[in-house]
Amino acid sequence: MNGNSFGRLFQVTTFGESHGEAMGVTVSGCPAGLELSEEDIQGDLDRRKPGQSKISTSRGEPDDVEIKSGVQDGYTTGTPIGMVIQNKDARSGKYEPFITAPRPSHGDFTYSAKFGTRNWGGGGRSSARETVNWVAAGAIAKKLLAQAGIELKAHVNQIGDIEAPEVSFEQMLEHSEENDVRCADSDAAAEMQELIEDYQERGDSIGGSIYFEARGVPRGLGAPRFDSLEARLGQAMMSVPATTAFEFGLGRDAREVSGYDRNDHWEFDENDEPVPAENDHGGLQGGISSGEPIYGEVTLHAPTSIPKTQQTVDWETEEVKEEKVIGRHDPVLPPRGVPVVESMLALTLVDFMLLGGRINPDRVDGDVGQYDTDYHPSSPRNE
Template sequence: MNGNRFGRLFQVTTFGESHGEAMGCTVSGCPAGLELSAEDIQEDLDRRKPGQSMITTSRGEPDAVSIKSGVQDGYTTGTPIGMVIQNKDARSGKYEPFITAPRPSHGDFTYSAKFGTRNWGGGGRSSARETVNWVAAGAIAKKLLALEGIELKAHVNQIADIEAPEVSFEQMLEHSEENAVRCAHPESAEKMQDRIAEYQEEGDSIGGSIYFEVRGVPVGLGAPRFDSLSARLGQAMMAVPATTAFEFGLGTEAAEYSGKDRNDDWEFDDDGTPTPVENDHGGIQGGISSGEPIYGEVTLHAPTSIPKEQQTVDWETGEVVDDAQVIGRHDPVLPPRGVPVVEAMLALTLVDFMLLSGRITPDRVDGNPGEYETDYHPSNPKNE
């Protein structure tokens, strides 16, 4: 099966299934000399892991990461970084009724039709649990971007019909982790949580959206057409399970704007650099970063595993099943745990472009790798 690798120079190859022994990934292309520990990665994994609150699945996974290669004495060596996250609380028994009866709107039928088989426990490879690998790799990408002054953040801006008002980047940094919904507007977060609870009580689920923003992106990342920054971001965001829409800048609202209204006027900043006055283009023009903040939105549909009765068919018996119930431990809403996933895919996309542009060198991270008794360090064997 293809489709398990993301990136060109900063490549992430993932493995594992929802109810298998472990999840894991290999990160190739990370320069030597980056200070890195399991704790750096664990911080983001803890934001994604299940069982955080009443509005997430109760599956008890610690999601503890173990770095198997590519790091020595606390610094990356430039070789592939291997990471493993053990599955500790898989329970496949609840999925036995769906071995030959596809769960409504899952990948059960299409996966089986394509490959002639599938791992039915928890959805196997098609489960959103696979995103634990993305978040682990994304944590490394974030560290590299931070060295270049690039900062990114996402928060839940809508659940059902409850839409949070616009918030600043600083508010996202300060407030999005203060509540279970991960909405940076506290009043809206309370309303969202109440709405989620209503759907839970009915044995149903609900969708929502995630707003993201990136600051400090240099001018010139991307290319026209197929390797445009927007196209690569679209690929990254549409890969996130349950994503039905990705937009940047004005997004779908651009349909309501005239050319004159949408076009950004230009002026010179204090050092004489041409700068757009507004940022309706969302930091990307002609497929290339303009130096302005990149912002946009990812829409996620409601989780499809619900205990409410639905209709399916059993392709082995030829019978229609009118009372199919997906009984198990599933999220009633996806955006709260989707925030670190969106951030990870943002980071992975951007760090790949930074390497391609030469703004991050592929051999080693610039700067002092740390204080040592001698000048020798594994990332600097020639004492350069």
């Protein structure tokens, strides 16, 4: 089975299944000298982990990360960083009715049709549980980007037909973690919460979307055509489970806007540098970053595991069946999807930063955690 790695210089390779023993990720290409601890990673894992609110699954996973390699004395060594997150509350028995009877709109049938077998506990490898690995890797990418002056954030901007008003980047930073929905507008968040709980009480689920933004991205990242920044970013976001649409800049609204109105007219900034006047392109022109904020949106469909009776078929007995998906599932995905989207944005950007030489691929700048030229075995660190 291929498709378990993401990135080129900053490469992430993951393993694990939803109800297996553990989840894990290896990060190759992180420069030496980055100060890194498990606490740096745990914060984002806590934002993604299950059981954190009424509108998330009740599965009791602490999602505690263990760094197994690539870090010594609190600093990255330049070798692969291995991380493991144990599954503490796996209960695969509830999925036995679906071993040969696929759940509606899941990967059960397609995985079995392709491989002739599958890990059927909780969806196995196809489960969104796997994104815990992405968030762990993304936390490292975020730290590298922060040292390069790049900051990013996401928030839930729509649930069902309830859409939040536009908010500033600063509002996202300040307010998106103040409610369970992770919407930076408190009034919209309250309406979204009520709608989610209504679907939850009916044994159903609802979809929504996540807005993301990155500030401080330099000009010149990306390349034309197949290696454009938006193409790679689209791949990253469309990899997020349940994603049905990825947009940047005006996105789908661009179909209603004339060429003249969409075009970003050029002007000079205070340093006499050419800059686009509006940034309707979302920080990307010709596949390359313009130096303006990169922004966009990811749409996630309603969770497919719902406790309503649905029809399936058993391919062994050739019987039509009525089954309920009994388990602990989210009634909505965007609130826990926010750190996942942030992580995929960070992983994409840090890869381009390394490819473009904006981050030294061998070691980060600065003296902390670095060896000097007088290194020898009897004196492993010269302070």
